[in-house]
Amino acid sequence: MPKHPRLTRRGTTFWHRAAIPVDIRSTYPKSEGTFSLRTKDPRDALIRIRKAAAEVDARFEAHRKLLRRAGEPPVAELSKAQLQFMEDRYYAHLLDEDDQLRLDGFFEPEDPAPAFPIPSFDDYVETSEAFGEDARFLLARGKMDPFMQAEVEEVLSWEGLGVQLAPDSPDWKLAAKAITKAIVRAQTDIASRNRGDVVETPDVEIPRVAAVTGAHLASVVRQEWIAEKSKTVWVPKTCHEHSVWSQHFLDLVGDKAIHTYTKADARAFKRALQGLPANWNKHKSLRGFRFTEAASRASALGLEAMSNKNINKIMNFVSSMWLWAERQYDEVTGSPFKALQIDIRQRARDERNPFTAEQLKSIFNAPIYNGCHSTRAWQKAGTLVPTDSGRFWVPLISLFSGARLGEIVQLRTSDVREEQGILQFAMVDEGEDQRLKNENSRRRIPVHPMLMELGFDKLLQRRVEQGSTRLFPDLAMGKDGYYSSPFSKHFSRFLGLVDAKTAKTSFHSFRHNFEDACREAGVPVDVMNALQGHGEDGMAARYGKGHVLRTLDEWLRKVSYPEIDLSHLQRALKA
Structure with missing residues (x-):
């Protein structure tokens, strides 16, 4: 055998x-x-x-x-090209079936009984004619029977189409018409073959976008983009976010040449996001579902959708692949996500509130500032004021500098420098573990006199004597590659314990407190923005270097918080 x-x-x-x-x-x-x-x-x-x-x-x-x-989400309509391809492909399929049947041969009366039923030539002719007549009947009356609908579903799954038509789409009738026309055409040619005429089975070319000369598949571009960014500017968290959401996009709209994606593809992704809740893959009711399935299921369950801000953020993740590709490939001329961002009327300031005077008093009278049990048991009252800990200093530095959490926790000892007799924080991203939000974030901030009164200069001296690279070595880096992530979780818990946590308060609230204090002190807007790292025309040139540091220092000294009393910290340091 x-x-x-x-x-x-x-x-x-x-x-x-x-x-x-x-x-x-x-x-x-x-x-x-x-x-x-x-x-x-x-x-x-x-x-x-x-x-x-x-x-x-x-x-x-x-x-x-x-x-x-x-x-995957169904499509609402089929293009003329898709309908024509359906007709031509199904027509060729019927003729190919006819070819195979004739190659296998028909049953003849003198043949021995077959193991399986094999039609005779006369039976086949009769069946073919009846099939053709039924198709003509439906075509003439513009009708669609269950068989045609099943054939449409089958053909839509074939290579070259690969789509699912929405149940309520009006194009079901057009698709059924294409299949019916293919049957009529094929049965006409099969009848000719039955008479002994020569009718060749056509080869229908299957569209392959990726086969176009010079085209680059999005999946390949995505791998190159991730590989390059991971080696240069991305930390693990950033890499994960961009990798996951770009793959979800390809899963939803398909993998094709990078330059052939349109706004229709981007809109489909946007619609899917608008149906998903935040952290959708952690929802019990969505666990185990693919992205392409989860959006429709979430809508059916009535789950609260993620915020518009989050949707915009995710679209930016995916869009950045095209921004990178535009610099790499001649055929890429822009992103399909351009101008698709959701307009958010809420001002950035309105997303977070400054801490109230009472909340600030609660924060700076907590055990960690008044005396705690230990650095680990910072929430319990005791006698230790942990002035060597980043948990003690980071909130104070933000309150008196307007600096972001991520900028402070990543400071190196060498980033605290003296120039023109002024001690300053140099917000830089010179180290491999340092990152800034944008170009305007690279700046210098004088150290506020209150921080010096609280003993910041002594902390700096200890770090220099210890040979410590980082100013706050006790603040570990998170698994996502950011020092700010673990501290952010700690501070959120801290706010809850001191009864200062609301939907609109977070560590970022310190920046709003600083902004309000600057206004109260009459600090010019451009100086205030230079201190906070906000971008404005001409500001970087005016406050980036040279003698202007003294101007920043003069204005910063005017910033104060008369509503809170920090004298207990000074007494604790002297004790």
């Missing part, structure tokens, strides 16, 4: 037998890919089994694609 892993024999006839792959076994319609090869000849069986195995594997793969597509 010839050797092939799927070749088997039942009696004297050879059969194809293949187990259904595990990944599709639960959904594939047959328990086994078993069928007769309709031959008793070993050599002929070996030829047929190779072809049959390839066809079965193709059906397995088609089923996998069908499963993947089932989780």
Whole structure:
């Protein structure tokens, strides 16, 4: 018997037998890919089994694609090109089936009884004519029966289309019409073949966008983009965010040449995001669902959608791939996400409130400032004031400098420098573990006199004597590559314990307190923005270097908080 892993024999006839792959076994319609090869000849069986195995594997793969597509959002309409492709492809498919049937041969009265039913030529002619007449009947009346609908669903899954049509789409009738026209055309040609005429089966070219000369598949571009960014500017958290959401985008709209994506693709992604809740993959009701399935399920369950701000942030993650690709490839001329951002009327200031006077008093009278049990048990009252800890200094520095959390916790000892007799914080990203929000964030901030009164100069001296690279070595870096992440979680818990936590208060509130204090002191807007690292035309040139540091220092000295009393900190330091 010839050797092939799927070749088997039942009696004297050879059969194809293949187990259904595990990944599709639960959904594939047959328990086994078993069928007769309709031959008793070993050599002929070996030829047929190779072809049959390839066809079965193709059906397995088609089923996998069908499963993947089932989780994707349906399209509302089909293009004229898609409808024409459906008709031409189905027409060619029917003629190809006819070719195969004629190659297998018809049953003749003088032939021995077949193991399986084989039509006679007369039966086949009669069936073909009836099939064609039914199609003409439906075509003439513009009707669609269940068979046509099932055929539309099948053809839409074929390579070259690979789409799922929305149940309420008006294009179902157009798609059924395309299939019906293909049947009428094919049966007309099959009738000619039945008369002995020569009708060739056409080759229908399957559109392959990625095959265009010079085109670059988005999936390949994505890998190159991630590889380069991961080696240069991205920390693990940034890499994870960009990787995950760009893959979700490709899963939703498909992988094709990077320059062929349109705003329609970006809008589809935007719509999907608008249906998802924040942290959707942590929702019990959405756990285990793919992104392409989760949006529609979340809408059906009535889950609260993520914020518009978060949607814009995610779209920026994906859009940045095109901004990078535009610099790498001639054919990429922009991002499909351009101008698709959701307008948010709320001012940035309105997203967070400054701390009230009472909240500031609660914060700076907490055990960590009045005396705690230990550096670990900072929430319990005691006698230790941990003036060597970043948890003690970081809030104070932000209150008296307007600096961001991430800028403060990543400070190196060498970033606190003296120039023109003025001690200053140099907000830089010179170290591999240092990052700034934007170009305007690179700046210098004089150290406020109150910080000096509280002993900041002594802390700096200790760090220099210890040879410490970082100003706050006790503040560890998070798993995402940011020093700010662990501190942010700590401070959120801290605010809750001192009863200063609301929906609009966070560490960032200190920056708003500083901004209000600057206004109260009459600090010019451009000076205030220079201190906080806000971008304004001409500001960087005026306050970036040279003698202007003294101007910043003069204005910063005017900033105060008369509503809070920090004298207990000074007494604690002297004790």
